[in-house]
Amino acid sequence: MFRETLMTLLEERQKEMSEIRRYLHEHPELSFKEDKTAAYICDFYHGKDVIVETEVGGVHGIIVTITGGKPGKTIGLRADFDALPIAEETELEFASKNPGVMHACGHDGHTAYLMILADCFIQLKKELPGTIKIIHQPAEETPPGGAKSIMESGALDEVSEIFGIHFFPTFGKTGEVGYHKGFSMAGRTYFKLGIQGTGGHGSSPHMANDAIVAASYFVTALQTVVSRRLNPFETGVVTIGSFDGKGSFNVIKDYVELEGDVRYMNQATQERIESEIKGLVVGLESMYGIKATLTYTADYPPLYNNPEVTDQVVSYLQKGMGEYLTDIREAEMLSGSEDFAYYLEKIPGTFFYIGCAPEGVNQPFFNHHPKFDIDEAALLVAAKSVAEVVCGYYQLT
Structure with missing residues (x-):
């Protein structure tokens, strides 16, 4: 009865999900600057029978605690709400009104579905045998990310399991859901290398030490880290x-700066790549007589979906097959990164994918x-899928 009532409530509020998504899409804000978005979310919960924590982790993190009428475990559901520094080219009626800023990753949809799902849980809270923490997270797109500081705040210490979704139009059509067990999304590291040589006139290279030559060798040698x-x-x-070596055609560059990105699926690989890059830098200094300054910063860890929890989630979702789901299939590992990985480092859970091709x-x-866009019908699929997981977890029929 609980499941049927919940699914009906979600269907009745499908239009509202789209309205929220469109409002957020029109008013995107960048990571760590989501002042108005956070206020909009908080206002939605104003006056409802929940506990709302704001500025969690020293960022615009919002945690809404829905305490059920019966004792039980605490679970977490998360949606991110920051946008990207991208000029929108969709020509949608509700396209971004903030020049150069766009919801180009579906976070507007994540937030919209979870707000309505949370409100439905609030309506049915007396029948819930446990507590649900709704995590509205800022700054997923920009390291160190919002998840890290929220985890470090201790606000989720009581959470037993945590779940999240991501819209991927390229994964499939609305109704198709994907999952992957174990390491599923890549960890990410940012590095910057400054190379200080000795500038000079292009006619007299023997009186200079060309930073571009040294930097070019580094770019080529770097490829052998993965291949060899x-x-x-x-x-x-x-x-x-980024290879910043702009100068005059007849001047030997004094200084060049490179910026790069490293992706990996486990910590051992990250450590090996880091060691090899640092070794290349040492060799570069010796070979070319330059001074190199390396900044090497690990951003997000690899995302690890607990296999047992993921199997359970797949079994729960099977109930939706033929109803609102058309396919549940194992997805490939993704080389993209996601700061949901910080939650999964400490809390068992899983992060799965929602097809949403327009x-x-x-x-x-x-x-x-x-030109990124989603099929808004996928908002209801996301809401029902996560609702299904909660119903399965609490054995609510």
Whole structure:
């Protein structure tokens, strides 16, 4: 009875989910600057029979505690709400009104579905045998991220299991859900390398020490870290995303700065790549007689879905097959990163994927694209899927 009532409530409020999503899409805010978004979310819960904590972790974190009418365990449900520094090109009626800022990763949809789902749980709280913590998290897109400080705050210490979803238009159509057990999304490290040489005139290279030559060698040698230093069965990606060597055509550069990105699926791989890059830098100084300054900062850890919890989630979701789900399938590991990994380092749980390809689109745009969009019907699928997990966890029929 509980499940049927909950699903009906969600169906009745599907239009409201879309309205919230569209409002948030029109008013995106960047990581750590989500002042108005946080206020909008808090206002939604104003006057409801819940405990609302704000500024959790010293950021715009919001935790809404729904205490059930019966004793039981505490679980966490999380949605992020920050946007990206991207100029929108969707031409949607509700396109971003903030120039150069866009919800290009679906966080507006994450927040919209969870707000309505939370409100439905609030209506049915007397029948809940436990406590649900609704985690509205800022700053997923920008390290160190919002999840890390929320975890460190201790606000989730009582949570037994935690669950989250992500919209991926390229995963599939609305009604398709994906999961992966174990290491599922990559960890990420940022690095910056400054190379100080000796500038000079292009006509007299012997009187200078060209920083561009040294930097170019580093870019080439860096590729051997993955191709020749990692086990072929390990997953690792190293990318140079910025090579700042702009100067005059006849001047030998004095200083060059590189910035890059490292992805990996486990901590051992991260440590191996870090060691190899630092070794290359030492060799670069010796080989070219330059001074190198390396900043190497591990951002998000690899995301690890607890296998037992994931199996349980898949079994719960099976109940929705033929009803609101058309397919539940195992997804591949993703080389993208997600700060939900910080929660999963401490709390057993799982993070699964919701297909949301817009209808009539053969090749939907991937997340972070300026034309990114979702099928809003997937909002209800996300809400029902997470509701299904909660019902299964608490054995609510």
